[in-house]
Amino acid sequence: MASLAPSFGSGAMTNNFNDMKNANVILIAGNNTAECHPLAMRWVLKAQKKGAKIIVVDPRFNRTAKVADIYAPVRPGTDIAYLSAIVKYILDNKLYDETYVRENTNALYKVNPDFKFHDGLFSGFDGKGSYDKETWTYQLDANGLPIQAKSLDDPDCVFMKLKEHFKDYTFEKASEITGMPVDKMKLVAETFTKNRPGTILYALGMTQKSVGTQGIRMYAIIQLLLGNMGMPGGGINANRGEPNVQGSTDLALMAHILPGYTPIPTDAQPTLNDYIQAFGVANGKKLISILKAWFGDKATPENEFGYHNIPKRDSKLSNPTYIPIFEKLNQDAFKMGIIFGQNPVVSTPILDMALAGLSKLDMLVVSEVFETETTSFWLHPDLNPKDIKTEVILLPAAVSFEKDGTMTNSSRWIQGKKAVVPAKGESMPDGDMIYEIVKRLKKSYVNSNDPKDRAILDLTWDYPVLDHGIDMEAVLKEMNGYNLKTGKLLNSGSDIQNMEPGEISSGVAGLYTGVITEKGNNSLRRDNTDPSGLGVHPNWTFSWPNNTRILWNRGSADKNGKPRDKNRAIVSWNGKKWVGADVLHVAAKDKAPQTPEGSKIFSNAEGKGALFRGPFTMPQQEAPDIKLKPGYDPNVFKVAPKGKESGIGDGPLPAHYEPLESPVKNQMFSQQSNPTAAPVQLPEFQKYGKAKDYPYILTTYMVTEQFLSGAVTRNTPQLNELMPSNFAEISKNLAKKLGVKSGDPVEISTARGAVTIEAMVTDRMQPFIVGGKEVEVIGVPWGWGFKGLVQGESINHVTNSGYEPNTGTPEYKACACNVTKGEK
């Protein structure tokens, strides 16, 4: 979500599954919906039945492609090239929605004259691996606000920078790079621009690349240009993976954020004042609402609301954390590891690195439903348990049917459920395990006077215990937040911003506020009526934020508050207030459409969709000249910036770079791959292969019947009957060259090692013609390992741990490999 947030203000599926039926065209690129989100496909097919065109772009003719109107193949890792050609086509042929672009994007903002892009590098590159972003800025007036051009033809404005930046991406050039035939690419461009609104579906097929963030930025740019944002049937629909990955991201199980996408404090902000100055007023209020939820009465203005109870991150670190954890493990940085419900010994690229790393721990604690490759890594066939001194504690987890709680689906619906059967054996909900561990920690520190231990001692942790575990509704209430003066639950996330800091608490900083109120638990609502017929279902559970079902929906109405498409009227201004099927997003409900509060479309610092994304600070106008008390001074809210954008590390605009391992040279620039990719830390594991030794492309994915790492599904007999073993999909052309047929073993080798898997010879795979050269792609489902009722070799033994520099996502989708006939 590292690209949607900087583009618009927050990152999530913008619309929802039901809304796809409102689209006139659906581009599915980077997501195999039929295979991986089968019931979402239902809404794609409903759109198609009403006449919508379905376009699938994928390296492989997959299950979704089978029902598409248009299928266009693309070489793994080169999406930005063909998407850039589509942007050029839109700009050259003036197919953009000029009104939307002028009113709702930063197209007219004038860019710093020192901003440059030359031969694959933006201005400010340090020659090593990072950028100084100071030239990626706007020209500012005396008040610090962006200077706007009068016309889109102004050579300084963002719109003209866009034209200049994408001018070399002709269909022909993009075809040479991607292997997508020119006529197919033109057809995709024509079909997607001609039929509006259109939506884009993506998933890990776009993000598991060294240029993942910028790939999604292409989607943001296209959808802003076409005026598709905020429209029913439009938007950018990220189809997320696990059942609660939206929730776990909202709740910040990540190094760089706190709940509700509140930035983590770093050592560059020694005090709470510094934090609010650095991240702006809105984030300051969010952080204080979390601190009040976590430390209750012990969080006071005098102690900066317990600001120092939160570990401050090293400000020199970038966001990626997953691969760095395995790197640090191998550098002996950790003595203990805690893993809840995750199976890294199947899902980490270069599994030897994960195995060696875990073997260095004193203690590993794992909560799981089944024994997995991770719980039992010491039984890996390549290891000798005698040599592994790690003590492993395996905690048996209760499953979904055995516990009360909520999960947030990809549509941002916070859906509640109750325990329906008792937990099996002694198994226990993960929440209760954490509850018990913290209770013991508190006890062990009870006599400490060390300030560092206040975090544990002052942590609010008094949850009522019911017969089947702690009261999860009490936890949900803490997450929702309270008005601390009245003791009542908050109704709206905007309360966090409107009330005095310190007078409210909210564990998720307002993002989930409204999910449970004094009137009841909205996550349990099950009224499926849909009065508008647009798939809004406003009384089905609760959608963050504030029950809004389509993000940025203010943009579905024009500047006067009139719906831009009368068949897709979802919010409108009735002369007194905003009304409609959905809850208005961002703009203020009682403010007229032409006012600043009533015209705000997006929630980033500018309030405008970012075609060009550089750093920007929205200053506070008429800030008084006050000397702040040290630590925390409430006056900081009068002087701190209103909002802040830090930009994206690898550029304000996307550019085509080859994958970190590629069979060809970059045909656009001499800069071969993402210049900001992280350097290798463990040369003994993290090896890169050359095209002459590894001429083919390895890509990985999953199948319907075996889910992700397979921890559950490979223990499920009825699914194992459907999908009993793994396979490597290869083209007939390659099969002929190797002399193998379906069922024969093939050895897939990379610079990291080799695995042997049965071949599946298929027309679904076709070689690509790239720069006149034939390039084969090998596809292998990744969720296999040595535990479970069915087992198989893990392709992640040989994938590449090089990762996307903004998000940390490894480039699983495009590795360099060789394939030979394997031994039976």
Next chain:
Amino acid sequence: MAKLSRRSFMKFTAASIAAAALADKQKVHAEKGDVDKAFPMMTAGASTAYGLCHFCSVGCGLEVKIKDNKVISTEGHPDHPINEGSLCPKGRSMKEMVNSDQRVTHPLIRKPGSDKWEPISWDEAFGKIASKIKEVREETFTKTVDIDGEKVTVNRTDGIFSMGSAEIDNEEAYLFTKFNRAVGIHNFTHQAEI
């Protein structure tokens, strides 16, 4: 699957024919406990509960049939706006997951150098975990760092990493975040990153 004897096969066939005839005329209501009908449905006498699928992020609703405190079937919930009664093969298989004999049902410990699991009580497991967290926290804690000559309080526990999970409920994820941050853990991530 147990082999059907000829006798039971005949009985089965007769029942199937009777059930087919019955199905034409009337619905069999599982909730009413119509167990004496010619065609005893698997779900006869079962209670019905609402559940959520626990595989991908689409979030389908489930109609869960429960008998003797055991999930006996999972079907798509007809009222759920997304799946409208349908399910994919994974959602359909959820009853196997909850009932599986492969599940871990009590806490286990693998001792250093050992090649097997041994049982451990919850109390002992929690005790070991909490004291190890404290031990490593005390050993590897960074209170302050020097930034441009200024001492900055950072309160970091460096020697523990933490991972998980997009598979647990929101409330659990929230408690997990709270726990990690209170301990000072900053090497912290989960599936969303990969």
